[in-house]
Amino acid sequence: MSVLPTTRTVVESPRRRFVRRFTGPWANRFALLVLLVWLVAAVAAPWLAPYDPLVQDIDARRLAPLSDGHLLGTDALGRDTLSRLLYGARVAGLAAITSVGVGLLGGLVPALLAGLLRGWWDAVFSRIADALLSFPPLLLALAIVGVMGPNLTNAMLAIGVVFVPRFYRVVRAATLAVREETFIEASRSIGTPTAWILRRHVLPNVLSPLAVQISLAFGFAILAESSLSFLGLGVQPPDPSWGSMLSEGRAAWFYTPWPVIVPTVTVVLTVLACNVVGDGLSDSVGREKGRA
């Protein structure tokens, strides 16, 4: 039997191709850098922060950035803005991870089951998802926080519930597309148990659209945590959060804009970075068909 020559000699695994395509555009690299910086800030806040974020210094109130050992200035109570920002990153990151986790926990498995098995599962889960989707996200979060009391955990739970139907929708749609592929039937014909098929064939193939959703959800979660904290429904004073910093600085906004500008820029930049990463992911995960 003759051996057929292959057209390509360099072997590029899907993972390596993905990395190459994702790190191409400068915006993607920049966004990744921003998120990395915040990740480091969140993890290492106690070591990085120059001051205790809660300690007030009556002699150093409303300082402008770059003055007197306060790199980003101080707020109306004399607390160091940089330190509060770094600790705020912890809150934002925790909020994002927990809410996305809750969203995945509630959305992923039902979506895989509904997509693969259809029928009764699909009908029930999809109606629940539709009902959840018909609520405006922040209103739903407000309602949950209103019932369960204002604190960060409840706020994160609330945001997670908002994600459930969105993750569900994306994963279900991807599963529906994958289940029609012959390789699912082929695997069944081999005798592979359903749980294995889900894990080895369905999950890897729905991961790409899910990864896009997760990074977009991260951005939304950070924004939502800030909004809820701004409204006084998330992190409670005196603990620092980007949203509560904003609301505390609001009163003296005309005299000292810095305590407002710094967290605002931070939120915008971070959410933007999440969205850019999400877009970058969706551009680079596309499967190469290679039918030629």
Place this chain on the structure above:
Amino acid sequence: MSGPLLQVRDLHVSHRIGRRSLPAVRGMDLDVAPGEVVALVGESGSGKSSAVRGITQLIRPERGSVLLDGTDLVGLRGKALRRARRDIQMVFQDPYSSLDPSMSVAELIGEPLIVHTAQGRAERRRTAVEMLEMVGLRAEHADRYPHEFSGGQRQRIAIARALVLRPKLVVADEAVSALDVSSQNQVLALLQELIAELGVACLFITHDLAVVRQIADRVAVMYLGTLVEQGPADVLFDAPQHPYTRALLSAAPVADPVVQRSRQRVRLTGELPDPMNPPTGCVFSSRCPDAIARCHEEAPADRRPRPDSSVACHLVEADPALQPSLP
């Protein structure tokens, strides 16, 4: 000949379309002996693929039995069914969608081993490489992904996957019809060589008669969910009994233009009837050029003009010594 490896009796397979059910296979009897290559032929919509899915339990048959080595697959569920699948592996029509794009070639060939054997990772890889070489690919292909291969190469990978467990029966559903003609011949020759070498029986589904002539020991002709004729390949090609078989054979062109021009062709008119509303009497009666009044009233039983063939037609004389029908 020893007893049959695969024994299909009175197989009925239906598809559900909304509330209605579409009968795709209606009472099929088929035997495959160990090591034998049986071709199942018929035009599109005749129920070939449904029959295959009924036999391999990818669709649960409505009725009938599928005995593989004496075990009825139809009754099996869950673990018992999965275990039985070890002996009956499939090659699918489209090698572009039957291989998971997220798995490397070694993983694809190794998947049946994970399911059915206790082989460790290194051992699975060794076996996969062995199989790759067996189907004419090289060891260095093991870490590539399906999208890097041509259609013919992918179908080789699919064949390696189907044979890695050394099953007793390989069911090939139009395994070469998605390929271009040159790789068709190569893949077909490879499949033929391997099943002969390993002593695997093969149920080969196709609509291409040239392929049948090349590979099959026996041929079964399917029309509207039933088998109208089956017999040894050479007998069936030289002396087709059923009018539908004759029409099918005469529809296939002959490579010699002189012969082709002078051939007496049996032309069929009309379309395949609606399976939800089949003709009364013989299924072929609505298109049969030789139909008589009886054909429209009474469905013909299988009769046996020779000990190794059977035909469902009122016009065929059975060998009186061989009645009544199949054993």
